Amino acid sequence: MDTGAIALRATAAKVSAPVPLRPISRPKFLLALVTLMLAAACGGAESPSETPVDELPPYTAAEAALYNDSLAPEIFGVESLGKPPTAKETFADLVGKADSVARARLTTVTRTKTPIDGRVRYVLVVEPMGETIVGEPLSPNLELTVGLGSPSLSLLHSMDAEMVGSKFILFVKRYRAHGESVLHFRAEVDSASLADAVRKLR
Amino acid sequence: MSDSLSEVLSQVVGPLIAEDSGELFVAKLDAKEIHLHLRGSFSGCPGNQLVIQHLVEPALRRAAPNAVITVSSGELIPEGAVQWTRVQSPSAPPPRK
Numbered sequence: 001m002d003t004g005a006i007a008l009r010a011t012a013a014k015v016s017a018p019v020p021l022r023p024i025s026r027p028k029f030l031l032a033l034v035t036l037m038l039a040a041a042c043g044g045a046e047s048p049s050e051t052p053v054d055e056l057p058p059y060t061a062a063e064a065a066l067y068n069d070s071l072a073p074e075i076f077g078v079e080s081l082g083k084p085p086t087a088k089e090t091f092a093d094l095v096g097k098a099d100s101v102a103r104a105r106l107t108t109v110t111r112t113k114t115p116i117d118g119r120v121r122y123v124l125v126v127e128p129m130g131e132t133i134v135g136e137p138l139s140p141n142l143e144l145t146v147g148l149g150s151p152s153l154s155l156l157h158s159m160d161a162e163m164v165g166s167k168f169i170l171f172v173k174r175y176r177a178h179g180e181s182v183l184h185f186r187a188e189v190d191s192a193s194l195a196d197a198v199r200k201l202r
Numbered sequence: 203m204s205d206s207l208s209e210v211l212s213q214v215v216g217p218l219i220a221e222d223s224g225e226l227f228v229a230k231l232d233a234k235e236i237h238l239h240l241r242g243s244f245s246g247c248p249g250n251q252l253v254i255q256h257l258v259e260p261a262l263r264r265a266a267p268n269a270v271i272t273v274s275s276g277e278l279i280p281e282g283a284v285q286w287t288r289v290q291s292p293s294a295p296p297p298r299k
Contacts, residue, residue: 108276113259115268125278141278160251161240161275 051174051181059175059184066094067173067184069145070152074189075168076159085188086197094171094186095201100135102128103190104142104170109161122146122156124163126170133195134202138172144185169194206265207231214261216287218253226287229280230272236262237272239280250275 057063073080085091095101108125123145128138146152156163168187175182188194211228215238219226223242230237238258240250254273262271274280 106276108274108278110272110274111254112270112272114270115263123274125276158251160254162251164276 053176053179053181056174056176056181059177059182063097063173063175063184064149066090066097067171067175067186069147069150069184069186071155071168071187072189073155075166075187076152076155076163078155085194091197092201095134095198097173098135098171099173100138101133101169101171101198102135102138103130103133103195104138104168104187105129106163106166106168107141109156109164111160119148120153120157121148122153129167133169133198138170142172142183144170144172144183169198204231204233204265207233207236207262210261210265211286215258218257220287222250222253224250224287225285227279227283228286229283232269233266234269235272236266236269237274237280237283239283240273240275241277241279 059067072085082088085094088094104126106124107127110123110125112121112123113119123143126138126142126144127140128142132138146156150156167190169190171186171188173184175184208231211226211231216226219240224240225242227239227241228237229239258273259271262269
């Protein structure tokens with residue numbers, strides 16, 4: 001017996017079970033049905049940023065290689081010996097998985113140092129600039145956390161507030177981590193060619 | 203607000219920031235948590251991270267050894283922050299709140 005038949009039989013059994021709706025009059029039942037359908041339709045219209053945490057992808061090692069909470073060294077004025085972003089094998093993945101890719105400007109740098117281990121963490125506040133390149137619009141005053149694992153931590157440590165006013169192209173994606181929605185990002189040097197390459201991939 | 207922390211801000215941190223035409227805001231100041239915000243020309247000055255990391259933080263750490271120290275710089279002033287120093291002439295005393 002195939003599973004389809006089992007599913008059909010189960011459905012038939014449910015239909016033939018005692019009907020709890022019998023006491024409700026037909027017009028009331030139809031009204032309730034329409035209300036439920038409308039509610040379901042409205043619920044399905046939520047934006048990606050409101051995606052329930054359970055539906056967000058987990059932040060795996062592979063994802064962390066794409067969205068590693070870092071800024072390209074060139075944004076700090078440091079010459080990079082690596083490939084340009086569009087030539088990297090991971091570029092298509094970075095673009096394809098992004099919730100949003102947009103130009104952004106760094107407005108505030110916050111540096112926090114804990115007393116015991118002296119660990120430093122940065123929170124960068126960015127404001128979106130112009131139209132979103134792809135995906136949903138970035139929220140204003142978006143906070144990006146640069147933690148211990150970020151390759152940009154040492155550069156930020158040396159440049160710190162000097163970075164305020166920097167402009168870049170920001171790739172952001174939300175993930176599920178410890179039952180919460182966490183935003184991860186990658187920032188690349190702003191260029192028309194990069195923006196074009198992003199648009200072509202989406 | 204701790205007296206020793208206020209003293210550090212008035213005598214060390216505030217004058218340093220003001221000297222460089224910066225503005226200092228204090229969002230939180232107690233033995234457990236210190237949050238300063240810098241605005242004005244100091245916030246984007248190439249040398250300011252040296253001043254923050256090697257002068258301001260150690261001075262605050264001396265007054266509050268167990269505090270988590272946060273220093274933010276830029277346009278967005280943290281909610282509830284009080285302006286401690288503003289751009290001023292060198293002869294004017296730093297305003298106190």
